[in-house]
Amino acid sequence: MDAPLLEARDVHKSYWMGEKEIHVLRGASFCLRKGEMASLVGPSGVGKSTFLHVIGTLDPPTRGQVLFEGNDASAMSEQELAAFRNRAVGFVFQFHYLLPEFTALENAAMPGLINRLSKQAAEAQAREMLEIVGLAHRMDHRPGELSGGEQQRVALARALVLKPRLLLADEPTGNLDEATGEGIHQLLVELNQKLGIGAIVVTHNPRLAERMPRRLRLHEGLVVDA
Ligand SMILES: Nc1ncnc2c1ncn2[C@@H]1O[C@H](COP(=O)(O)OP(=O)(O)O)[C@@H](O)[C@H]1O
Numbered sequence: 001m002d003a004p005l006l007e008a009r010d011v012h013k014s015y016w017m018g019e020k021e022i023h024v025l026r027g028a029s030f031c032l033r034k035g036e037m038a039s040l041v042g043p044s045g046v047g048k049s050t051f052l053h054v055i056g057t058l059d060p061p062t063r064g065q066v067l068f069e070g071n072d073a074s075a076m077s078e079q080e081l082a083a084f085r086n087r088a089v090g091f092v093f094q095f096h097y098l099l100p101e102f103t104a105l106e107n108a109a110m111p112g113l114i115n116r117l118s119k120q121a122a123e124a125q126a127r128e129m130l131e132i133v134g135l136a137h138r139m140d141h142r143p144g145e146l147s148g149g150e151q152q153r154v155a156l157a158r159a160l161v162l163k164p165r166l167l168l169a170d171e172p173t174g175n176l177d178e179a180t181g182e183g184i185h186q187l188l189v190e191l192n193q194k195l196g197i198g199a200i201v202v203t204h205n206p207r208l209a210e211r212m213p214r215r216l217r218l219h220e221g222l223v224v225d226a
């Protein structure tokens, strides 16, 4: 068995609307091993995005622990967390959040530049990743000159360009038609196999969720194997 990549231990997360507590995560415990890939399903509003934010250390749990490779995220400073996130975790969302005035290559090179790689090195890595996601022929296109599926591939290349150990994808195919969404899911599975990156992919599509090696469901504030 591979070592744990990510662990959640009795994680609770509440939001407060004035006096009213919205208790979203209610003691979720779960472990993802290095290189393991899982889908996460559950009805809208159940807390899937909340869970990804908490395990991705974008948002602290109200109670409980998140451990990344055995290190407790709550013991890290805000600065350490940000540095860790930049290096170790890639995020992809339903909307691509690409910068419209930059080319695919420049968008994918952005994390490298933020991590102080030279422009040359950042673009070399971006080129490599864009080739892997099948966009060698679209490097100089701006987001507005790409299809929805291609935009999402650029977002994926950007998320993976620094070779993170974990990819968190929140309904990455939610805005795409069925066939295009299928292509992105296929690509996610290939990337997981090729690069050995652990991944959690939230999806509304049960057919796509079925195809992932492991299937998780968020139910009444807990994460369970489906
Ligand atoms: N920042 C927030 N403030 C207050 N309530 C929130 C916030 N984010 C999410 N919620 C509530 O928490 C619940 C879970 O939301 P979310 O994690 O987005 O669900 P899902 O991704 O499964 O659709 C919902 O009831 C939502 O309204």
Ligand SMILES: [Mg+2]
Residues within 6 Å of the ligand: 048, 049, 050, 170
């Ligand atoms: Mg959501």
